[in-house]
Amino acid sequence: MKYLANELSQKENYKFLSGAIIPRPIAFVTTVSEEGVVNAAPFSFFNIVSSDPPVVSISVQRQNGEMKDTARNALANGELVIHIVSEDMVEDVNKTAASLPKNESELTETNFHLLEEENFTVPRIAEAKLKLAATVFNTLPIQNDAGETIADLILARIVQYDFNDEIVDQEKGYLLAEEIHPVSRLAGNDYAKLGETFVVTRPE
Template identity: 50%
Template sequence: MDQLSRKEAYKLLSGSIVPRPIAFITSLSKEHVVNAAPFSFFNVISGHPPLIAVSIGRREGQMKDTAQHIIDRKEFVVHVSDEGMIEDINQTAATLPQEESELDRTGLHQVKSHVVSVPGIKEARIRFECQLEKHLTFQNDEGEITVDHIIGRVVCAHLDESVYDAEKGYVFTNELKPVARLAGNDYAHLGTPFVLKRPE
């Protein structure tokens, strides 16, 4: 890996570790501008306590708006990206001035959160209100910070009844229709699930 450039290493890893779920994150600036952006270096890391994590790469050494807002406000909202929202979500990946909200480029609507001050997205069928649990940074061999790793504690979950059986605690992934990130501009649908029983 030491022989690869930064771009080559990224392409190798992001093209190999697939599919990846996409966290669509809303955060709130100090000026109360809602920031929205998708991130695919994302996953759940614990059920108890309920923790999810997202890694946000820096751009030329500068922290991205999402990471900065989360660190400043210590809260954010994560939405599960699905087929119904993915076109709008993709529009929020554009680089805009801090005073502009990416949501203005979409047909998505804000909804008030129950616990945190950051609004969520009304159209999302699953969203998690999160408080910042831990912020970690990672450096390259030259000592430059290249990644902000955000661990969030889920303090409130919203699941639409069309994708969740509250009595049994089941999420209907076929109804959710999540979208996954591959490499480059490539994405993937869920595909056909299959069952494997775990050995005793």
Template identity: 50%
Template structure:
């Protein structure tokens, strides 16, 4: 079995191991709003649940050469954002929002996605999502990096409202086979839900 010291290889080589080995990863499609009112949308696969009481999620936004991305900058400014689950019906448009746009241009306008007013936060959500969460910024933890520059913004969002398509919801539960969430693999690869199985926890 190979033994690799991450300190002896480049950031890119570590990235390849992480994204190739930690799979599948759920995708957070995050909307934020700039100080000038530009609606930003971007996908992130460094994303997961933090807590159920209160309900909180994490989204790690990697920096470029120590510079914050629009999502982290906007979330820090407004203290709010909306997270959407990416599914088979919207993944192609979500992928288009990965294009590098100037700070004053909206990925939502570029891709023709449909903004919808949120109930609690001021940042709009997107109608194309079947499951979305309005969040307030609980904390932004700046991590990693060299020479005093962080390499990532770990956004902790406290969920203040769930929005769920009735077709995927029943008695407090989400039907995974109806949600049809997709996950991120390495490179340009994604995965649909495959065969599901159950295992009872030992008592």
């Protein structure tokens, strides 16, 4: 079965992409509005871009052409915190995917608690085992063939890693995936846990 992408609808392209590019890590992002409201939302269009400098990408899809709170807030004050979603966070993270007025915080519907950080305007989620404080490195509006901006691609530069002790191999300096218990997105309403892992040594 073959399809030409430009002959498909946005929904059909989304279904194929979200079903094919799996599993996808989830960035649970907090930002702060100009009015001081803490916004929180999950994004699975998320990955590493560079390690020098340490940069990750997050694509924030627009809604009816309107920029979402996460993108608007990040662009306004230049800061965001990315949390990696663990199994015990999924239910509450899912609640923050609801669309609320920009003067309301999604966190009021959850059991999450905020941690304030000195010299950083955006608070962190206390329950997250892995937190990445970041600044906006660059942004790119993604436009469709009609010239309409349909997403905002944020390149975020990591400025601080904040890890729970149990997820770090103190001797080797590696993170322990089996202690993070990461959750990934599949298509539709489906998620996946970390399953069986195996090792393949790279050729020299």
